Amino acid sequence: MKARYRYRIYPDDQQRQALARLFGCVRVVWNDALALCKQSEKLPKLGDLQKICITQAKKTALREWLGEVSNIPLQQSIADLGVAFQNFFASGKGKRKGHTQKFLA
Numbered sequence: 001m002k003a004r005y006r007y008r009i010y011p012d013d014q015q016r017q018a019l020a021r022l023f024g025c026v027r028v029v030w031n032d033a034l035a036l037c038k039q040s041e042k043l044p045k046l047g048d049l050q051k052i053c054i055t056q057a058k059k060t061a062l063r064e065w066l067g068e069v070s071n072i073p074l075q076q077s078i079a080d081l082g083v084a085f086q087n088f089f090a091s092g093k094g095k096r097k098g099h100t101q102k103f104l105a
Contacts (some may be wrong), residue, residue: 015055025069026077029053033078046082049074 011019032053037043044052054074057063066074 019089022069023060025066026073028063029057029074030056030077030081033081035082043085046078049078049081053078 033049036049036052054066054071058067
């Protein structure tokens with residue numbers, strides 16, 4: 001038998017700020033990686049996206065604040081983007097359950 005639990009957290013103000021900073025950084029990395037994928041003709045490898053969107057971005061003045069948060073959620077956001085692309089293309093080919101996604105040019 002599987003048990004199911006529901007949890008709710010009540011962060012204080014400092015924790016809320018830290019979570020907001022983390023989620024904002026994750027969103028910026030996701031959007032940067034998505035923009036690179038849309039610009040390139042061929043889908044870049046996830047390792048290359050991590051180098052460009054995280055490692056090299058931290059060295060620029062525009063994105064140096066990415067160094068204030070942990071790397072792991074940033075890397076996970078790029079991995080999640082890769083899974084999203086895999087699921088999209090699998091759906092377009094009919095290899096996935098649910099509605100077929102149409103490719104727009």
